[in-house]
Amino acid sequence: MEITIDLESQTPLFSQLIEQIKLLVVDEQLTSGMALPSIRQLANDLELNNKTVAKAYQLLERDSVLQMKGYRGTFVHPDAKKNCGVDLNKWLKETLGETVSVLRAAGLTDAEIRIGFQDVLNSKKY
């Protein structure tokens, strides 16, 4: 069961890792509870930076495709196959799109929306 990344591709390396792991889950080559290599092992084998692999694993954990259990290792989430279909980035764009439509309908300019968005991101309140 191998994973291949293309160093010259336009797609970021961590995205390639995420896509390939999700594909293996969907194809049932990676099944619930299976262990994955450690960040260090995969980074060394693919000659990548540890942070690249760590980012891919963290995003897969956020999407409930993987479970990182500290020193015990990283495992495929019990609901990984179901969660592989969930695309958080697509949902983000749809939600933001609806919000921007509402704000424009209220008469706000794009510059005001942009400043307001930046302020919300920088605020500790949210």
Next chain:
Amino acid sequence: MLRSELVFKMFSIAKNIKEEIMIDNILFLLVFLGQILFGSYFIPQKILMRMAQVCKKYPPEKYPKLYPESIDHYYRGQRRYKVMNEVVLGIGLVILGMVIHYDFSNKENISEAIPVIYFFIQFVPLVLLEISEFSYFKKMRNADTRSSKTANLQPRSLFNFVSPILVLFAGILILTYIGLDIYVNKDIHQFTFDWHDKTVIRISNIVVVNLIFAGIIYWNIYGKKLDPYQASVDRNKSIAITVKSLVSMSVFVSLFLIFWESTDDLGLDKYQPVFISLYLIAIIFISTGARLKSLKLEENNFEVYKGEAS
């Protein structure tokens, strides 16, 4: 009659003493000769034969990725290794001659440092070969201009490559030796930690040696792939052989040191040089000989080295 009997008895005693000295010395000569030939002739010959076999079966015309440098560079390296071992073999035979001449004519006990010092000399060509191998793999990685990288998603851990029982046994033996050394050589109630103390030095040595083994094992399992083309199956095989070899060496070192502690009490101290030399032969076998035996060329995937050179 009485006088002649007395003379005869004294002559017999002297002859027995001389024979007794000769037996352990002769035994050492034989074993040390074995160490010289095994470590500086037999094993290097096997390594050189393996190198020649690779060049013959997998030539650069068909397997260019295996040769980041010209084949002549490879042949020069082989010749250097061969000459170095011939020199070390010569040194060994000279030392043997000096032992025969000096120790026998002076009826001295042979120093156990002789086989140890020679062992370090014997390992020099092998260490240099390992260093050149690192440089060789680095050149292969630099020559590898493939834009895609592949990795196996199977996690690797220590117990994938060696039995947990063997590792546990190695750990128990280390602790047994440490406990035995303190028990035999020190009054446990008066034991104080002092870096100049021989017991502390011996214990530190065995701990450091095992930590080095552990470091090498860790690096083999989790470190970067040296050969960029090596198939994962072959890499795992190589890791397994290395890990088992190092854990076996740890077991053997501890067993030997435990035995060594008892040689004085068993009256075997005059055979200590023999035991040291036998021990070193075993170390050479476990570290290098077993690896050569286990890693069969025909079981490796050399197809990965085919194609156009990068």
